[in-house]
Amino acid sequence: MNYKKELLEKIKSKKAVIGIIGMGYVGLPLGLTFAKKDFFVLGFDIDDNKTVLLNSGKSYIKHIDAKIIKELVDKKKFEATSDFTRLPECDAIIICVPTPLNEHREPDMTFVENTAKTIQKYLRKGQLISLESTTYPGTTEELLLPLFESAPNVRLPITNSSEFITNNQKLIVGKDFFLAFSPEREDPGNKDFSTSTIPKIVGGVTKACQEVAVSLYNQIVTKTVPVSSPRVAEAAKLLENIYRSVNIALVNELKMVFEKMNIDIWEVIDAAKTKPFGFQAFYPGPGLGGHCIPIDPFYLTWKAREYEVNTKFIELAGEINTFQPYHVVEKAIEVLNEHHKTLKGSKILILGVAYKKNIDDMRESPSLKLIEILRDKGAEVDYNDPYLPKLPPTRKYKYDLISVELRKDLIRLYDLLILATDHDDYDYDFIRKHAKLILDTRNAFKIKGLKEDNIYKA
Incomplete structure (x- = not known):
């Protein structure tokens, strides 16, 4: 089966089911943006309080209008769940989980790693997985890729059915499943830019991965920015924020110097x-x-x-x-x-x-x-x-x-x-x-x- 062709057709016809893992400041607006573009979105979160609020059309983030959530829930374009056994229903799975630092100011990859292991457990052929959580260069190919390539009991879709059969064959990225990194660029409360108007950097593991990921994001953003690899996309996100960190540090230091000079x-x-x-x-x-x-x-x-x-x-x-x-x-x-x-x-x-x-x-x-x-x-x-x-x-x-x-x-x-x-x-x-x-x-x-x-x- 040509999984790339099938997935591209689903994306183009908007029949692809979009799964967003993490209903926070990144995942929720992203999911609502897909739903507003007529895709069916499953929003996954481990917090049952969030899923209950979302399914009742309520918002827990001030700048996200509850009316929009309720409208999309009523139209059956958006649903929230904590049931990760539903991941096989999704054609595209987008990871939007936290990447904090630990007490030693080193990356805490627990959320990404646990999410990837859950996806591995329910992975089926023909799915796109896109990581949006900010991380170090190499995460997509060094952490996620080996997990998905070695996924046990991979589900195979049965033609004209919502059922799946399992198969323990080794998966091939770019053929059996597709993997990309596309960093989030949310700026909560910014009225000048929204999820759909901010250009989207996309780095696929293979050319086929790139094509599928770009096709997906092209459905919701005004401009995609394809790059040669996930590492470039991961590094670009870090550059954006390091640029700001360094310049803010500069004016903070000048502030302390100039204070002494009145x-x-x-x-x-x-x-x-x-x-x-x-x-x-x-x-x-x-x-x-x-x-x-x-x-x-x-x-x-x-x-x-x-x-x-x-x-x-x-x-x-x-x-x-x-x-x-x-x-x-x-x-x-x-x-x-x-x-x-x-x-x-x-x-x-x-x-x-x-x-x-x-x-x-x-x-x-x-x-x-x-x-x-x-x-x-x-x-x-x-x-x-x-x-x-x-x-x-x-x-x-x-x-x-x-x-x-x-x-x-x-x-x-x-x-x-x-x-x-x-x-x-x-x-x-x-x-x-x-x-x-x-x-x-x-x-x-x-x-x-x-x-x-x-x-x-x-």
Whole structure:
């Protein structure tokens, strides 16, 4: 049987069933995009709470409209499940699971590896598997490919039937199944770009894999960018995020230097960006957040050691960015000292725990580290975030905190407010009027044109 031809025909006619593993900030919008393009999508997740919410037409991600989910569920174009025995129903399986770092800041491939082993268990001939999780160059061919080639009891579809028979023959990539890497490029909350309008890099293991994967993604994105191998696609994703990490580290370091010189880094950046060529503005902050930039560079530094290469530049950028929450706390100590207060025993309110403004995504948020450091130094810490009424547990932090109200009588109780995330929802003038002291890590109060008599920058 010509599995490539059959799969290409299914994709073209939109009869291909799309399976998305991981219904998070990447997998859910991707699945909904396929469903809106008239494919039937099965969204897999190990969290039954998520699957129940999705199947009832509800959203647990603020920027994803529940109406869209309900409409697609009602049209029977989208269904969520935690039953991985349904993987053989899928013609294309797309992996969108986390790739965090472990306690030694080395890649934790547990989620990808466990997902791949589950797919291996239910693999059938004629399927495309595409990995979207950011990872080190070589993952697709070194980790996934051997697993799928050696899949036991491979299912063979029976003609004109939804049933399968098993066969223990060795699979051939590019003939019996297809494998590719296509990195996610989601930017939660970005109104200018969506899943369908962001160009999609695609790297197939073989030419046939490339052809099938490109054909699939061409159905939902305005432009695909084919590259010669999964390694190139994996490396391209890392380059994108390392580029940002290094440039953010640069302005974070300059911020600390210019502070000593009594120079405002934000004014410097505003002046520099008037140059119409050769400069791109990056901005300092309290540290890096989100799943990509704080993590991805370390995937390359880890892999580079295998080739006896030291990535000093990348690691230095990581060190500078990792230090930023400590720098903010040092500034907090200075500000409180100026007003005859010590950090120990002070009441501190963190404004914003999402990793960037106007979203409810707190993955790797520097605010979580700020809370930890401040508490360790004896401060009483609360937070406010209009997008996160309660701090959910993360892999590292288990805070039992709820968002406090920004009432004037409550604001006045705090010795210091630290603006960590510059949400547009904040009434900055109201906050300034009622706060004793403010430490602004985002230059938000200056941007709003407010007086700075009780405002300090970090």
